[in-house]
Amino acid sequence: MPNMISTGRAEIEWRSESTQKPPRAAVYLSHANAEQVLKAAHAHTATVWTGDFHNAKQVLAAMKKRVRKPGSRNQHADIQTAFHSHRMRQAQQSRVLNMLAVEIGCGFSLELPRAPDVAGALADVYGAANDEPFLLPLNRLLGFIGAHEWHKKGIVLPCLEAAIHVPFGVFSPLRGEYLDLIAQAPLPADIQTAFDIGTGSGVIAALLAKCGVARIVATDNNPKALASARANLERLGYGAQVEVCAADLFPEGQADLIVCNPPWLPAKPTSAVETALYDPDNAMLKGFLSGAAQHLTPGGEVWLIMSDLAEHLHLRAPGFLAQCFAEAGLESVGQLDTRPKHAKAFAPDDPLAFARSRETTSLYRLKAALQP
Numbered sequence: 001m002p003n004m005i006s007t008g009r010a011e012i013e014w015r016s017e018s019t020q021k022p023p024r025a026a027v028y029l030s031h032a033n034a035e036q037v038l039k040a041a042h043a044h045t046a047t048v049w050t051g052d053f054h055n056a057k058q059v060l061a062a063m064k065k066r067v068r069k070p071g072s073r074n075q076h077a078d079i080q081t082a083f084h085s086h087r088m089r090q091a092q093q094s095r096v097l098n099m100l101a102v103e104i105g106c107g108f109s110l111e112l113p114r115a116p117d118v119a120g121a122l123a124d125v126y127g128a129a130n131d132e133p134f135l136l137p138l139n140r141l142l143g144f145i146g147a148h149e150w151h152k153k154g155i156v157l158p159c160l161e162a163a164i165h166v167p168f169g170v171f172s173p174l175r176g177e178y179l180d181l182i183a184q185a186p187l188p189a190d191i192q193t194a195f196d197i198g199t200g201s202g203v204i205a206a207l208l209a210k211c212g213v214a215r216i217v218a219t220d221n222n223p224k225a226l227a228s229a230r231a232n233l234e235r236l237g238y239g240a241q242v243e244v245c246a247a248d249l250f251p252e253g254q255a256d257l258i259v260c261n262p263p264w265l266p267a268k269p270t271s272a273v274e275t276a277l278y279d280p281d282n283a284m285l286k287g288f289l290s291g292a293a294q295h296l297t298p299g300g301e302v303w304l305i306m307s308d309l310a311e312h313l314h315l316r317a318p319g320f321l322a323q324c325f326a327e328a329g330l331e332s333v334g335q336l337d338t339r340p341k342h343a344k345a346f347a348p349d350d351p352l353a354f355a356r357s358r359e360t361t362s363l364y365r366l367k368a369a370l371q372p
């Protein structure tokens with residue numbers, strides 16, 4: 001159901017690609033400063049900009065300066081509380097910043113002085129063009145434009161010796177350290193078949209194909225991810241080697257190697273994009289581990305990619321993974337580790353930096369345990 005809000009003149013759809021509540025109302029203004037927009041925001045009213053596009057961007061930048069005070073961790077709060085407070089603060093800031101909006105006309109048009117052509121960026125997000133206008137937060141629109149540029153440009157991955165193109169709404173392998181682990185891990189002897197569970201952009205399937213695995217089935221439950229994976233694998237020349245199919249976790253049958261990089265943090269996503277980052281109650285992790293053994297050929301291996309950030313944030317108990325492996329009838333036959341190289345791990349103004357700086361990403365090699 002679309003979210004409709006009142007502009008005083010009519011009702012119009014509000015889109016924000018998040019679970020945030022829409023504003024109660026919207027007012028159209030060609031000029032306003034950050035204070036005025038923020039004051040209206042606190043009264044749950046969005047400001048729809050009708051003036052110069054670049055002026056709107058300057059107002060948004062001024063709003064960000066006022067809203068985004070550097071986060072600091074309350075030393076008395078426990079780590080888990082600090083994580084949840086950080087997410088709540090981020091959500092509140094994003095809700096306020098989303099109160100500066102623009103009206104998108106039919107065919108994804110943006111009729112503002114000095115506005116760029118946004119049709120391509122919006123088609124990337126929404127698919128078919130709209131035949132009714134809608135309101136969109138400027139901050140979101142700028143995010144969509146940035147994502148569209150990355151989609152066109154691609155992310156060059158040294159381990160693939162190629163670029164992967166990822167649209168908005170699909171997990172991006174920008175932090176590619178985990179791919180180096182896959183490239184380094186020894187493939188099971190005589191491997192013929194592999195499953196890539198939760199393939200996203202198709203990057204792991206592509207890497208396995210490049211490493212010479214003859215037949216790969218890649219699954220996902222996100223239609224955008226499936227389309228992105230198919231496009232990337234075709235472009236890289238692996239279309240015949242990899243079958244991409246919609247599935248809740250596993251496809252039918254068995255494979256010599258089953259790889260999965262599930263979302264790393266057990267928490268509730270607040271938008272469709274976050275479903276690739278947060279795994280509520282470890283549902284995908286547990287579902288994957290509990291079903292893996294029955295999909296393995298005799299002697300086959302499971303590779304689970306997982307960071308220990310959740311353990312550092314006290315969102316998972318230290319022995320949780322080992323217990324899941326045992327309950328799933330899997331035993332460890334090796335582990336490869338890497339440390340993060342991304343700037344966030346070392347940003348002192350990030351209230352979670354203390355946990356990020358300790359993070360290790362691991363590739364767990366598992367086999368079906370021998371029955372006693």
Ligand SMILES: C[S@@+](CC[C@H](N)C(=O)[O-])C[C@H]1O[C@@H](n2cnc3c(N)ncnc32)[C@H](O)[C@@H]1O
Pocket residue numbers: 171172173197198199200201202203204219220221222225247248249250261262263264275276277284
């Ligand atoms: C962290 S992303 C990893 C994407 C990709 N494998 C990579 O490493 O870049 C997790 C992926 O799992 C998918 N996913 C989540 N739950 C799933 C399920 N039950 N069945 C299949 N895929 C799922 C998400 O849509 C997302 O693409």
